[in-house]
Amino acid sequence: MNLREQLQEKIDGKTKPVGALGILEKIALKAGMVQNSLSPEIHKPHIIVFAGDHGIAAKGKVNPYPQAVTAQMVLNFVKGGAAINVFTKQYGIGLTVVDAGVNYDFDASLPIIHAKINKGTQDYSEGQAMSEEEMQQAIEKGKEIVEEIFNDGCNTIGFGEMGIGNTSSAALIMHHYTRLPLEDCVGRGTGANDEQLKIKIETLNHAATLHKLTESSISSTDLLIRIGGFEMAMMTGAFLKASELNMIIVVDGFIASAALMIAQDMDNKILDSCLFAHCSDEQGHRKMLEHLEAEPLLQLGMRLGEGTGAALAIPVLQGAVNFLNNMASFESAGVANKS
């Protein structure tokens, strides 16, 4: 028997009807496969929040909240007042906040990783979002940060983000990879009204044409350069390194899934390491998950980002691993199996 079959046999031997733990059984199997073990374990689960600003957001055409909120929310993370602080604290998850490119000068003493590539990207409705150098620098930094956390004993990781305007970037990436009409990819983000949504779609249609996003010859790195964000490029590097290190990756929502599409384009094996935390309420996410053939753990109607979906999924993942390791088998418990 290969490992997959051995894991399935172990799962089916537990004191429960076959399949009765539903998705948890699939997760347990996947965790075992990622760790190449019949007894996978979750060590020091961690969430990294990458923050970055988007030049296009300065004009307010794609975002109901002002760009300054990105920096304000980073300060909120530092003070422990955001949703991701509450959830990571509750579930015993480590949290690292990274300034990947916020348009604000943070005090050097703040307990964040200071990895600013630039003070926000350029407005991609007028030109490219970042230079090739910036893109490479961001990817390398993302890899480096994950490796440090891995070296500290973490084997399970999720990535969140903060960046006013970044659902637009994610929608354009989705548009490129899925070829779905932009209208299917663009959502209300943090809460655009009908008029704001209309302007958002128009603005992004213009950007999609400018950057010829329907051409399949565009490389993943070119896509980041043309319409990406620093937090997304850094997250792409983080995905690549986490997969290389055989970490279990808990994929958050719309933005994280977009960065994952880029990472997958660079390394197709990456999906083997990924669990999908939830289906976001951001309208494009469901179709994005379908494209990735992903089955999300949770459907809580959330659309907040920050890695909050990943945080809520980690206790479920731990439950899956725990039942695999700690439940009795029919044999060990002396329980009769099906007649």
Place this chain on the structure above:
Amino acid sequence: MNLREQLQEKIDGKTKPVGALGILEKIALKAGMVQNSLSPEIHKPHIIVFAGDHGIAAKGKVNPYPQAVTAQMVLNFVKGGAAINVFTKQYGIGLTVVDAGVNYDFDASLPIIHAKINKGTQDYSEGQAMSEEEMQQAIEKGKEIVEEIFNDGCNTIGFGEMGIGNTSSAALIMHHYTRLPLEDCVGRGTGANDEQLKIKIETLNHAATLHKLTESSISSTDLLIRIGGFEMAMMTGAFLKASELNMIIVVDGFIASAALMIAQDMDNKILDSCLFAHCSDEQGHRKMLEHLEAEPLLQLGMRLGEGTGAALAIPVLQGAVNFLNNMASFESAGVANKS
């Protein structure tokens, strides 16, 4: 402003777009309403597993597992080897196991609540399942057990069950209250195959006719007497007492929802205290939830019982309460709100 409006204002003032925490926002509001507080708290969450045998299961017509498994699983609970042990331990949830009427003589020294009404119900395909006295005794005992746990400081409770054959009883209760054809109410339980499912439906059709279950004049207590189980009658009492004590009730799956339908028939206010943990994979449960106008938190494809769905939902409920109490507001964090 009334409490509901005050709670909504508090939720909307948190540093997140309005509605961005999805179902968690609704749960937070409900928790506040149940506890009549702007700052609800979860204290000593607890799950009670009621175990009981069903006379109809002795013949093996409705159940792929032999009746002896009920007692064997109670012993598995005691040894800590079942799924509910793993999840309650992981999430810091208290666990109490109750012998409500298992067809087995447990050693008096076992750390369970010994509340056996009888050694299994009578076969309701031939006559009534229990006497009126037994039914009353079970309901009273359920109330008593909840009150003790409440007095120990618990304010949040879920009910699980173990009883080979009890999906049949639940299907008949659902059939009575929803008037849906029995075929829509009966599922595969712990894993009946096509032939077993056919016999299960035939057997239950016979019982439904014998007990005139489509007559609306049948009282909730009569329904328990005719086709109920001791674990379900005790759970009915537990629901009633928990609601009376303003506890937050986390409703598990198919069996628990059936017991809740009976409790609701006795006291219509009970739903005000209930959160629905998950939508079970047992086919009738989705329609049962629709009938109850309930929005389940989780959809994990589980169909195990034991209160496992409730256990997995409790960390999400805690997350909801924690964000309400501990997240910063736009004002306190100095974050700009929507333009």
